Amino acid sequence: MTEFYRELAQQAEGLLSGQAHRIANAANLSALIFSRLERVNWVGFYFLEGETLIVGPFQGQPACVQIDVGKGVCGTAVATRSSQRVADVNAFDGHIACDPSSRSELVVPLILHGQVIGVLDLDSPETNRFTAEDQRGMEALAKLYVDSLGGTTSTR
Numbered sequence: 001m002t003e004f005y006r007e008l009a010q011q012a013e014g015l016l017s018g019q020a021h022r023i024a025n026a027a028n029l030s031a032l033i034f035s036r037l038e039r040v041n042w043v044g045f046y047f048l049e050g051e052t053l054i055v056g057p058f059q060g061q062p063a064c065v066q067i068d069v070g071k072g073v074c075g076t077a078v079a080t081r082s083s084q085r086v087a088d089v090n091a092f093d094g095h096i097a098c099d100p101s102s103r104s105e106l107v108v109p110l111i112l113h114g115q116v117i118g119v120l121d122l123d124s125p126e127t128n129r130f131t132a133e134d135q136r137g138m139e140a141l142a143k144l145y146v147d148s149l150g151g152t153t154s155t156r
Helices: 004-018 022-036 072-080 132-146
Strands: 042-049 054-062 066-068 084-085 103-114 115-124
Touching: 004 042, 004 132, 022 042, 022 054, 022 132, 042 072, 042 103, 054 072, 054 115, 072 103, 072 115, 084 132, 103 132, 115 132
Parallel strands: none
Antiparallel strands: 042 054, 042 115, 054 066, 084 103, 103 115
């Protein structure tokens, strides 16, 4: 992991430690990532409710409120239980254009006790914005987030 992501992870640990509230932690983590990561126009969370992802805390332009599992980049990340790094969203079959200025996307599923509970989603106005290193860094941050929940998915 690069020095940038090591430092970001340390900052995230400080923000998330001692707090298990999924909304508060998602709000702080999305703000941290948005403020530190360059060339992004949206960073946020979607939480799984049944077979639908519902928008959670985020930084950026207003977002799609709900996304069905298996639809778009976020829904695909849930259905496949794997991160999706898309260099050009216009080339992604079924992409959902919540913000027409977004050109690339990185989505990391949030998995707690073997169950997908949501996703961490990042958009950029540039094609090919996200690298394999960005993916590894965001996967590490997503794990810190999930670990901070202390085994609960409640909004408490």
